[in-house]
Amino acid sequence: MSDPTTAPESALRDEAEALLRKLAGESARLREDQWTAIRALVVDGRRALVVQRTGWGKSAVYFVATALLRARGAGPTVIVSPLLALMRNQIGAAERAGIRARTINSANLHEWEEIQAEVAAGEVDVLLISPERLNNPDFRDEVLPKLASAVGLLVVDEAHTVSDWGHDFRPDYRRIRTFLADLPPGVPVLATTATANARVVADVAEQLGTGAEGRAGERAGGGVEGGTDGGADADTLVLRGTLDRESLALHVVRLGSPEERFAFLAEQLPNLPGSGIVYTLTVAAADEVTAFLRSRGFEVAAYSGRTEDAERREAEADLLANRVKALVATSALGMGFDKPDLGFVIHLGAPNSPIAYYQQVGRAGRGVEHAEVLLLPGQEDRAIWKYFASLAFPPEQQVRETLDALAAAGRPLSTVALEARVDLRRTRLESMLKVLDVDGAVRRVKGGWESTGRPWEYDAERYARVAAAREEEQRAMIEYEHTGECRMTFLRRQLDDPHIAGPCGRCDNCAGARFTATVSGADTEAARAALAKPGVAIPPRKLWPTGMSALGVSLTGKIPPAENAATGRALGRLTDLGWGTRLRELLADGAPDQSLPEPMLDGIVKVLAAWDWKERPTGVVSIGSHRRPGLIADTARRIAALGRLEYLGSVGLAVPGQRQAPRGNSAQRLKQVHDAFVLSDGLATAVAAHRGPILLVDDQVDTGWTMTVAARLLRQAGAEAVLPFALAVTA
CATH class of the missing domain: 3.40.50 (Rossmann fold)
Known part of the structure; x- marks a missing residue:
């Protein structure tokens, strides 16, 4: 097998270009930053953080790098990926490139032993795992050490979830630091995201050991090269490009009542291009919208965290094949769903962060010249934001009560058993325990959780700063609804995009409103009857x-x-x-x-x-x-x-x-x-x-x-x- 460090670079790039064409079609060509990232991973074994807009081709980087590394004898690529919908898209893309991909997640428990045997036998090129697997006791203790010793490339997808400053922070993702520490020297690491402002980029860099100090400055291709190794032998690389989306036309339509917003949907859906996504803030709203639109003759499907996996798969397939006009979805469909010709995204209610909003609207217009993006804010939005804010990290007294209960038990306690000792609801309790686990104060074991006995400090200052950042994001979202400036410029500035050149020329503030806040009496009455x-x-x-x-x-x-x-x-x-x-x-x-x-x-x-x-x-x-x-x-x-x-x-x-x-x-x-x-x-x-x-x-x-x-x-x-x-x- 050839050594990528001695093979002519032009030949290596030709090989990468050929792999990209298998993945994305005969007309596909590598962007300069894609090649820079691939070369850094394959030739130099570096750690890289790639912050690029949705549709830029981040997945192409790790699939092409995987194929090149596997052809040269490297072990399998491990991709930590947050959602089943995203995993299914990634597996499909890998197969198109001739890459053998499998996944271990909560929906395929019956296949775990078979998949682990295939990995051990070298029959798997890419293994996708959910972040929750990283702290499953059996997986953490039995499977993860073997993976760490054999992995050829580690990929952290949607890496903003590593950061508690990110809009979708997940404690399980911080386990990746342990995984990184166990990697052999020289194993390349790639982290990717489309939604990270400067604060999140810095935090992700710290979490992944890809510190940004010592950067060499702006590159001609739009990225930034860094100089610290974060524990790796080679220095690290940060690539950050423009976040403009030339295909998206952003609009805000302010309607007075829920029935008017429902009526607006019914009137505008036939006029919107192709098929798309209607986002809601709650599961109940997704069900209500789905039922109403079906009653008006539209083929739509609901998609939320409560939707069974088989129904999710069917809904995804129906949207990909344009058998439905829209999926009516919560943020469960928030990341990674890959449909290049998605023609529109509508939000019935505003997310609590412009960064989260940008991430969700980025589903549209990836492979078409024009896509419509509409925000229909509601009076109930702030109450819903307040509820989700109430699920933040608990006060110190409740945390101490949990630690004391585990220490006093002298044995593992399940989450259910802890509920009898700590007045926290299960979802919030489990999230808190995951943070404490990452911090080393508790450990998840068979049978539940146990105290490690290690000292732990309540970082009240940091939690207060995170809460203040969330409140600032909410104020920015309200400002977005009312701003008179270019809406794409507004969102890019919230993401600290360093490449803003001027107004987009496409949004309602730049090009004029194409959607009016008026609806017919008949549709409004039908919506009122449905909601009543x-x-x-x-x-x-x-x-x-x-x-x-x-x-x-x-x-x-x-x-x-x-x-x-x-x-x-x-x-x-x-x-x-x-x-x-x-x-x-x-x-x-x-x-x-x-x-x-x-x-x-x-x-x-x-x-x-x-x-x-x-x-x-x-x-x-x-x-x-x-x-x-x-x-x-x-x-x-x-x-x-x-x-x-x-x-x-x-x-x-x-x-x-x-x-x-x-x-x-x-x-x-x-x-x-x-x-x-x-x-x-x-x-x-x-x-x-x-x-x-x-x-x-x-x-x-x-x-x-x-x-x-x-x-x-x-x-x-x-x-x-x-x-x-x-x-x-x-x-």
């Missing part, structure tokens, strides 16, 4: 949380059927674009306790009329509340009057006026409410004498434990069945 459809199921809790005995609550296992509630109903979700808008206002923190608004009573009537209960309720009971006693009691009494049902009274508070902590995970919430409610003698007597199901009314359902505990009290008092009803569910 009330009714969300409230599934009953069937199991008590694990570890309640540690909290002094003697409940365990299955909830006996004789003590449980039936499936209930709510008027709507707080995250809905229809009822959610009105419910968020009614139930907002600080909103006054008031009587039930008349329009909501109409919606409740529709929910009750459509309820497929086995037996119609004959009585109504409300749940006591220190926040909204008037609203809940008024709602219950009016339902009783309308349905000619007997109002039996209210489940009382054991300690009137005692405020409960908001939210909380399941175990902690059950602890809060377990002894918080009582039945008065009068209500207990009324329930015992009553015949027929009882409708149990509350203002909103979050974890579901208030309803479960109150229903249990009623069932123990003799209620034949309890049907929960709430104005809202939180998700």
Whole structure:
């Protein structure tokens, strides 16, 4: 086999060009920065950070480099890639270039042993893994060391996720530092992203050991060469190009209500080129938009974190083949989906960062001359941003409680077991544990998490700076909505693009608005009717949380059927674009306790009329509340009057006026409410004498434990069945 360090450089470039044509077509030619990166990896074994716009050809760099390195006897390339959709696109691209690619992720557990055997036998050129695999105990301890010793090239795709300054920070990605430390000397490393401002570039460089100090300055090709080796034998390379996207025409259309935005979609979709993506901020909104557009005759599919893998694959294939006009997607489709002829991207609601917005709109116009990009901001956007901000790294007290709980246990604790000891919801708890794991304070092992006993400092200053950066990004997003300057220039400046030359000439501010904020009355009425459809199921809790005995609550296992509630109903979700808008206002923190608004009573009537209960309720009971006693009691009494049902009274508070902590995970919430409610003698007597199901009314359902505990009290008092009803569910 030839040695790339001695082969004529022109011959090596010819070989690279031939590989690129296999990958991208006969007309493809390497960009100068692509060749610079490939040469650095293949000839010099360097570490490189490539920050280039979507569609520039970053994947071509690592696939061509892989083929060149494998032809010269190198081990397989390992690509750390964040999303299944991105992995599937990458595998397809590799196959077109004659590269054998496999993936290990959460969706193909049954293939892991076979794939690992193929890697060991040298039959795999590229192995794609998700960042979560890096901290799976079996994979980390058994597979990763073998990979590190054999890998020929390490690629970190969407590398902005390494940085906690990036818009999509993922703690698991920081495990790559450990992987880097275990690589043999001289193994090349490539990190790629399209969405990194100067702060993120610097942080990613530090995380990957590709420090940028000692840079030699701007190169003619638009990149920057660096001079430190970050632990490698060769110095490092940073390539950064222009972020302009000549095909994208950016527009902002401000409409007053959700129904007007839905109507706008229905009217404009037929006029938009090809097929595209409609992004929403929540899963509920994606479902609502999908249902409405289908009712108007459009072939669309929903795509979110809750979509089953098989359905995701089908939706991706349908969009690639133009069998659907659009995917209605959350940020689960945010990175890497490769459809060069994607004709449009619409955002129904603004992301909380211009950087995240640029990343998502970059899906469009990669292989066509013109693509439309529309932002339809909503009044609910800031409330949704606030919710996601609440999931940030917890306060020090909660972190210390977690560390203390693990240290006191003296054995591994699962996340479920920790919930009984720490008042954090599972998603936030798991994210925090991943950060602590990277910091060395805890370790993930079989059976859960254990304390390492190492000292750990709460970096309050850094967390505050990250929070401030997030708030600044939100302000910038609002500024983008209202700016009168070139929109592409605005986004490029947010990404610290050093190559801004002037206005784009394509956006609504440069070329004039082509979309007006007016919609027809017929489409608006259809949208209003669709959004006004009330009714969300409230599934009953069937199991008590694990570890309640540690909290002094003697409940365990299955909830006996004789003590449980039936499936209930709510008027709507707080995250809905229809009822959610009105419910968020009614139930907002600080909103006054008031009587039930008349329009909501109409919606409740529709929910009750459509309820497929086995037996119609004959009585109504409300749940006591220190926040909204008037609203809940008024709602219950009016339902009783309308349905000619007997109002039996209210489940009382054991300690009137005692405020409960908001939210909380399941175990902690059950602890809060377990002894918080009582039945008065009068209500207990009324329930015992009553015949027929009882409708149990509350203002909103979050974890579901208030309803479960109150229903249990009623069932123990003799209620034949309890049907929960709430104005809202939180998700």
